[in-house]
Amino acid sequence: MINIRNGTLFVKENDFLTFSQIFYILFGYGCIDVLRVILRMAREFKNFIDGRWRDAVGGKRFENRNPANWDELIGTFPDSRAEDIDLAVKSAAAAYESWRLTPAPRRGEIIRRAGDLLVQYKEEIAREMTREMGKVLLETRGDVQEGIDTAYYAATEGRRLFGFTAPSELPNKFNMSIRLPIGVAGVITPWNFPMAIPTWKIFPALVCGNTVVFKPAEDTPATAVRLVEILLEAGLPDKVIQLVNGNGPSAGMPLVEHPGVKLISFTGSTQVGKLISATASKDLKRVSLELGGKNAQIVMPDADLDLALEGVLWGAFGTAGQRCTATSRLILHEAIHDKFLAMLIKRVEKIRLGNGLEPTAEVGPVINQKQLDKVLSYIGVGKDEGAKLETGGERYTDGACRNGFFIRPTIFSQVDPEMRIAKEEIFGPVLAVIKVGSLDAAIRVLNNTKYGLSSSLYTRDVNAAFKAIRDLEAGITYINGPTIGAEAHMPFGGVKETGNGHREGGWPVYEFFTEIKTVFVDYSGKLQRAQIDNQ
Numbered sequence: 232m233i234n235i236r237n238g239t240l241f242v243k244e245n246d247f248l249t250f251s252q253i254f255y256i257l258f259g260y261g262c263i264d265v266l267r268v269i270l271r272m273a274r275e276f277k278n279f280i281d282g283r284w285r286d287a288v289g290g291k292r293f294e295n296r297n298p299a300n301w302d303e304l305i306g307t308f309p310d311s312r313a314e315d316i317d318l319a320v321k322s323a324a325a326a327y328e329s330w331r332l333t334p335a336p337r338r339g340e341i342i343r344r345a346g347d348l349l350v351q352y353k354e355e356i357a358r359e360m361t362r363e364m365g366k367v368l369l370e371t372r373g374d375v376q377e378g379i380d381t382a383y384y385a386a387t388e389g390r391r392l393f394g395f396t397a398p399s400e401l402p403n404k405f406n407m408s409i410r411l412p413i414g415v416a417g418v419i420t421p422w423n424f425p426m427a428i429p430t431w432k433i434f435p436a437l438v439c440g441n442t443v444v445f446k447p448a449e450d451t452p453a454t455a456v457r458l459v460e461i462l463l464e465a466g467l468p469d470k471v472i473q474l475v476n477g478n479g480p481s482a483g484m485p486l487v488e489h490p491g492v493k494l495i496s497f498t499g500s501t502q503v504g505k506l507i508s509a510t511a512s513k514d515l516k517r518v519s520l521e522l523g524g525k526n527a528q529i530v531m532p533d534a535d536l537d538l539a540l541e542g543v544l545w546g547a548f549g550t551a552g553q554r555c556t557a558t559s560r561l562i563l564h565e566a567i568h569d570k571f572l573a574m575l576i577k578r579v580e581k582i583r584l585g586n587g588l589e590p591t592a593e594v595g596p597v598i599n600q601k602q603l604d605k606v607l608s609y610i611g612v613g614k615d616e617g618a619k620l621e622t623g624g625e626r627y628t629d630g631a632c633r634n635g636f637f638i639r640p641t642i643f644s645q646v647d648p649e650m651r652i653a654k655e656e657i658f659g660p661v662l663a664v665i666k667v668g669s670l671d672a673a674i675r676v677l678n679n680t681k682y683g684l685s686s687s688l689y690t691r692d693v694n695a696a697f698k699a700i701r702d703l704e705a706g707i708t709y710i711n712g713p714t715i716g717a718e719a720h721m722p723f724g725g726v727k728e729t730g731n732g733h734r735e736g737g738w739p740v741y742e743f744f745t746e747i748k749t750v751f752v753d754y755s756g757k758l759q760r761a762q763i764d765n766q
């Protein structure tokens with residue numbers, strides 16, 4: 232089987248090309264592209280605007296490289312500006328007129344087919360994603376799986392999109408509320424879940440009848456191209472989705488500012504989220520923000536310590552700590568503090584770093600030089616603040632890792648809850664361990680941050696569990712599980728400066744992407760004046 236998508240020739244392994252296929256490739260597709268594949272030259276990716284793959288109007292491009300080996304160029308992408316956004320938004324606004332009238336169950340069917348295609352291409356996408364952003368193959372497969380789960384869940388919502396009916400206070404009158412789409416949605420996504428997070432936003436937006444302009448993170452544009460290709464292959468009308476690559480200030484902000492965009496869904500830093508919120512509120516746009524986290528796991532003396540250990544290892548060092556939900560603080564009861572810390576250090580020192588495509592690698596690199604510098608600088612802050620560096624604390628450059636952005640899994644103990652490393656988001660493989668004397672103290676420490684995304688408590692005491700469920704200031708609480716592990720049909724999001732009250736995942740997203748209309752049908756044949764007649 233051969234398959235040509237957006238400038239690249241894919242030939243399935245063990246397939247032989249027939250003469251007619253070779254003829255088709257050379258003359259039907261383009262000799263230059265074929266030569267590029269043969270010579271392994273960097274692939275030139277494009278935007279998808281107004282129904283076709285094209286370069287940025289200004290002709291500029293940016294590079295995308297493998298964080299596990301910076302010498303490896305994955306491709307170049309259009310460096311888009313306001314004029315590209317403008318073309319995309321206008322085209323998406325025109326497409327909205329027919330898409331909004333397509334029955335929602337039909338829209339859901341297209342998303343279900345996109346889910347089927349994600350199943351079909353899962354391995355290929357996971358491998359490309361590992362090359363593009365570094366996390367290990369097991370995790371990139373999980374990232375695609377999250378997209379699949381989201382697709383199948385979204386397809387079912389196409390058959391619900393509930394409003395409600397209620398009795399009228401007047402005779403011969405019918406009351407109901409219905410859901411309507413809103414218009415063009417601007418979707419701006421991060422690099423740490425390059426498939427899952429865009430699908431969380433785009434699939435519900437489309438099922439609800441909106442059209443989408445998608446601006447993915449500049450560190451993971453290749454996965455975004457795959458997602459758009461899949462949506463088109465699934466049968467999505469071509470102007471209903473528009474893909475505009477580029478960076479935040481030059482492509483993301485024009486999308487937020489564009490008067491044709493009615494909704495913005497953004498996942499990223501709290502700092503950028505505040506900027507987006509301030510900008511979008513000038514035009515009263517609806518904005519969903521999923522921002523930073525400083526998540527913690529509490530371990531009580533009665534917990535299953537082996538289970539709690541597995542939890543913190545996965546929560547803190549999976550994805551090299553680059554999850555909004557990563558465990559970046561470990562709050563240990565003093566009765567088990569020393570024992571648990573010793574168990575943890577022993578295991579952390581055995582974690583194998585490496586290129587995520589290597590079967591032996593357990594943790595990959597951080598995403599880029601800037602992130603490497605930021606994490607290393609926080610390690611410096613921790614030392615300066617007087618925390619005790621137990622293990623890690625430096626860049627790892629052994630063997631094949633020498634050209635990548637690897638950081639040894641790092642643990643600080645004797646962390647005071649007021650230290651910066653206990654309160655600020657680091658987004659890397661760094662864990663701050665804090666000792667407490669009671670559950671109340673643990674809850675106070677966990678809440679002692681401006682963020683409120685995920686939280687976890689390991690205990691066998693049901694009373695302690697329910698107290699924590701009530702008192703932990705977080706959008707997500709896990710009992711006897713790590714701080715990570717969202718499910719597609721469950722609300723995902725946080726309190727305080729983690730967001731602005733909206734949720735991703737589950738039904739609340741469908742509320743975000745629809746407008747409620749309240750409808751009254753008066754079949755009495757006479758003027759009825761509600762409160763005036765009811766006095």
Ligand code: UN1
Pocket residue numbers: 377423424553554555556557714715716717718
């Ligand atoms: C994020 O970190 O931005 O629950 C999303 C989890 C993942 C999603 C995280 N399934 O950690």
